[in-house]
Amino acid sequence: MTPPPRRRSIPAVRYLLGEHRLPCFLAGFALAALFFHSFPLSTTTTTTTILQASDPGRVAVPDPITRRVLIEEMPGATGKVPQGLKRKGNRILVTGGAGFVGSHLVDRLIGRGDSVIVIDNFFTGRKENLMHHFGNHRFELIRHDVVEPILLEVDQIYHLACPASPVHYKFNPTNVAGTLNMLGLAKRVGARFLLTSTSEVYGDPLQHPQVETYWGNVNPIGVRSCYDEGKRVAETLTMDYHRGAGIEVRIARIFNTYGPRMCIDDGRVVSNFVAQALRKEPMTVYGDGKQTRSFQYVSDLVEGLVRLMESEHIGPFNLGNPGEFTMLQLAEVVQETIDPKARIEFKPNTEDDPHMRKPDITKAKEQLGWEPTVSLRKGLPMMVSDFRQRIFGEQKAFSA
Numbered sequence: 001m002t003p004p005p006r007r008r009s010i011p012a013v014r015y016l017l018g019e020h021r022l023p024c025f026l027a028g029f030a031l032a033a034l035f036f037h038s039f040p041l042s043t044t045t046t047t048t049t050i051l052q053a054s055d056p057g058r059v060a061v062p063d064p065i066t067r068r069v070l071i072e073e074m075p076g077a078t079g080k081v082p083q084g085l086k087r088k089g090n091r092i093l094v095t096g097g098a099g100f101v102g103s104h105l106v107d108r109l110i111g112r113g114d115s116v117i118v119i120d121n122f123f124t125g126r127k128e129n130l131m132h133h134f135g136n137h138r139f140e141l142i143r144h145d146v147v148e149p150i151l152l153e154v155d156q157i158y159h160l161a162c163p164a165s166p167v168h169y170k171f172n173p174t175n176v177a178g179t180l181n182m183l184g185l186a187k188r189v190g191a192r193f194l195l196t197s198t199s200e201v202y203g204d205p206l207q208h209p210q211v212e213t214y215w216g217n218v219n220p221i222g223v224r225s226c227y228d229e230g231k232r233v234a235e236t237l238t239m240d241y242h243r244g245a246g247i248e249v250r251i252a253r254i255f256n257t258y259g260p261r262m263c264i265d266d267g268r269v270v271s272n273f274v275a276q277a278l279r280k281e282p283m284t285v286y287g288d289g290k291q292t293r294s295f296q297y298v299s300d301l302v303e304g305l306v307r308l309m310e311s312e313h314i315g316p317f318n319l320g321n322p323g324e325f326t327m328l329q330l331a332e333v334v335q336e337t338i339d340p341k342a343r344i345e346f347k348p349n350t351e352d353d354p355h356m357r358k359p360d361i362t363k364a365k366e367q368l369g370w371e372p373t374v375s376l377r378k379g380l381p382m383m384v385s386d387f388r389q390r391i392f393g394e395q396k397a398f399s400a
């Protein structure tokens with residue numbers, strides 16, 4: 001009878017199970033004891049707080065202790081931050097950074113030396129708005145929908161991601177879930193959070209001009225309410241996270257803003273008029289054209305957002321240009337800038353269109369030292385040259 005085949009063992013296993021087993025275990029035990037003696041498993045308040053913050057089942061602790069503090073208290077830290085973790089500038093997340101306002105904000109932050117991460121689902125934003133930063137080691141772009149959670153290590157969050165024009169928000173309504181996710185992220189990593197709210201929270205205002213203390217006049221079930229009420233809820237959530245979870249928050253109420261990189265056909269009045277006049281189509285005025293709006297150039301808004309983020313004030317702050325124009329006056333400025341013969345066409349007004357809009361910016365002037373500097377007549381030509389290039393450049397590319 002042939003003997004059963006012997007099992008072949010791997011040399012390393014044979015070694016561990018062999019004559020050197022005991023010294024090997026003893027050496028391992030000694031090393032582990034030395035390690036845990038030098039770096040005990042911390043039970044400090046900071047660590048506990050972080051664990052609580054990341055545990056959704058636990059009640060939020062109203063304590064602004066951040067992950068940065070955890071790093072500062074790490075054993076072996078020399079000075080405030082451990083060697084090797086020191087870095088220049090902030091790490092900043094801009095949600096909706098591929099959009100109109102977001103991309104100008106990113107330019108500004110990169111320009112001053114910060115590291116910027118953009119997350120965007122490209123619903124209305126375009127990669128072209130950010131392509132000049134591709135290849136920059138301080139810039140990252142992630143395709144992501146903010147309604148899904150994400151974990152990123154950042155110091156500040158500018159939350160802009162939200163369909164912002166009527167054609168888009170009526171198609172894809174509120175972004176409350178996105179705001180909730182970003183507030184959760186801010187809480188988890190101890191980041192400062194800035195919400196880009198809107199003058200639409202004032203609805204069809206009964207007070208003129210609108211001051212931040214005015215609570216507004218919004219139709220909660222109208223066609224625009226998914227946007228107006230969505231932003232009102234976003235403000236509520238932002239304040240609740242501040243009061244309940246101790247996160248640092250900022251709220252900006254943005255009034256009509258225009259400039260290069262705006263979506264061309266998104267139904268917002270300035271982009272509508274400019275695109276129509278350039279294409280030699282009549283400019284569409286809804287209603288009698290006497291409703292008023294104020295128009296802020298995008299660089300003024302970016303300045304206001306950055307000042308607010310860096311300030312010690314929560315807000316809300318109105319960020320807008322107090323110059324007030326009727327729709328017909330706006331059409332005249334577009335005629336002056338593009339084509340004096342551009343025609344106007346009247347159509348029935350849209351539902352719940354506010355009759356007047358004009359920010360009172362006293363609070364922003366006093367507390368942020370901010371006020372707009374670019375008038376409509378100065379800003380509009382800069383937008384027109386961008387639109388001209390995009391409309392006719394794209395047409396040329398298609399016909400080539």
Ligand SMILES: NC(=O)c1ccc[n+]([C@@H]2O[C@H](COP(=O)([O-])OP(=O)(O)OC[C@H]3O[C@@H](n4cnc5c(N)ncnc54)[C@H](O)[C@@H]3O)[C@@H](O)[C@H]2O)c1
Nearest residue numbers: 096098099100101121122123124125145146161162254257
């Ligand atoms: N431009 C204005 O006049 C104005 C006025 C008031 C408030 N705001 C607010 O400012 C912010 C930026 O507006 P904008 O004018 O630049 O609009 P925009 O449409 O150009 O930018 C919004 C960006 O958010 C992205 N986005 C939308 N939903 C998203 C999602 N679920 N996940 C990830 N990305 C998403 C879009 O793709 C786009 O890049 C918005 O929150 C808007 O409500 C703008």
